[in-house]
Amino acid sequence: KDLKTAQYVQNLFSNHYFRLYTNTDVIGVETAGALKNIIAVGAGALHGLGFGDNAKAAIIARGLAEITRLGVALGANPLTYSGLSGVGDLIVTGTSVHSRNWRAGDALGRGESLADIEAN
Known part of the structure; x- marks a missing residue:
């Protein structure tokens, strides 16, 4: 809130x-940062089940849409989700073998x- x-x-x-x-946009950044982890678990599960890139793209795209809808309902700026803290973070967390989720x-x-899984 203190821009300076x-x-x-x-x-x-x-x-x-x-x-x-x-x-x-604190609400947008916080909701994007928290909820992308759920989508990343789902994207990883699809990979583990043997689904391909189209399924991964679908869960990430739909996940982003749902995260945006929820965030906007909570008062976030929808443009936040198209930036680095939204789609940028979701792509890397939802596709990278380096992502714990x-x-x-x-x-x-x-x-x-x-x-x-928790033990490792």
Whole structure:
């Protein structure tokens, strides 16, 4: 809510290889950041079940639509979801083998127990 402080922090940490962005839409950034994890588990599960890229694209696209609808209902700016904290974060979390949520979903899809997944 304090744009001047946010811009100060942005300038402090930004350099030629790292760019920090500010956003005043706290509701949008928080809902996107939290709910993309659910979609990532689902995308991983589809992979573990043997589904292909079209299924992954469908769950990510529909997931983004639902996240946006919920966020807007809570007072978020819909444009937040088309930026880095929305679609940007959702793509990497929902497709990367480095994502803990994607890996957990993949393991569930392959039939591993939740207890085993949590232990690893």
